[in-house]
Amino acid sequence: MSLSQQLPSPATVAVLPARKGRRQTEQRRAVFDALMAKADHPTAVEVFMRVKGRLPSISLATVYNCLDTLVECGVVRMVHRDREPSRFCANLQDHAHFFCTNCGSVTDLPLRKPFEASSLWDLPEGVSVLQQDTTFRGLCGSCSASKGGVVAPETGGMVGGDAEAGGAASAAV
Numbered sequence: 001m002s003l004s005q006q007l008p009s010p011a012t013v014a015v016l017p018a019r020k021g022r023r024q025t026e027q028r029r030a031v032f033d034a035l036m037a038k039a040d041h042p043t044a045v046e047v048f049m050r051v052k053g054r055l056p057s058i059s060l061a062t063v064y065n066c067l068d069t070l071v072e073c074g075v076v077r078m079v080h081r082d083r084e085p086s087r088f089c090a091n092l093q094d095h096a097h098f099f100c101t102n103c104g105s106v107t108d109l110p111l112r113k114p115f116e117a118s119s120l121w122d123l124p125e126g127v128s129v130l131q132q133d134t135t136f137r138g139l140c141g142s143c144s145a146s147k148g149g150v151v152a153p154e155t156g157g158m159v160g161g162d163a164e165a166g167g168a169a170s171a172a173v
């Protein structure tokens with residue numbers, strides 16, 4: 001079963017509890033739209049810069065609040081990379097993240113076919129996986145090309161059985 005089937009659809013955002021009224025719903029919607037408009041995994045500050053064009057009065061604190069709510073509701077994922085500020089991802093399909101160690105870009109790697117986590121990972125006994133966050137590191141296509149074809153190690157291993165890429169892979173359950 002696809003993990004994304006357990007998550008609310010983007011349409012849910014429109015009907016999330018509007019505890020503080022319409023204004024809050026509008027702000028949340030704008031934050032969500034900014035994430036959907038460009039799948040480049042922006043930080044909260046970057047989201048703030050984008051939303052400001054549409055809602056000039058919005059504050060950074062409000063953007064943080066909106067992001068928190070969206071993450072809580074399961075319509076947005078937080079993406080962590082080392083000690084850098086968290087990034088946000090509104091792609092609800094099962095996917096892994098590819099971090100370019102040169103330019104810092106974060107790319108979604110769609111899953112070729114659904115799989116059981118236990119078919120790829122050695123899971124501790126008794127755990128139940130709610131979400132998978134797999135991370136690959138290496139050079140993105142353009143960085144790899146500009147470095148004279150020094151290609152990062154195989155990156156297609158997620159379904160094939162070996163998720164190691166660029167020397168590091170991690171999964172959180």
Ligand SMILES: [Zn+2]
Pocket residue numbers: 041089090091095096097107108
């Ligand atoms: Zn993503």
Ligand SMILES: [Zn+2]
Pocket residue numbers: 100101102103104105139140141142143144
């Ligand atoms: Zn790159």
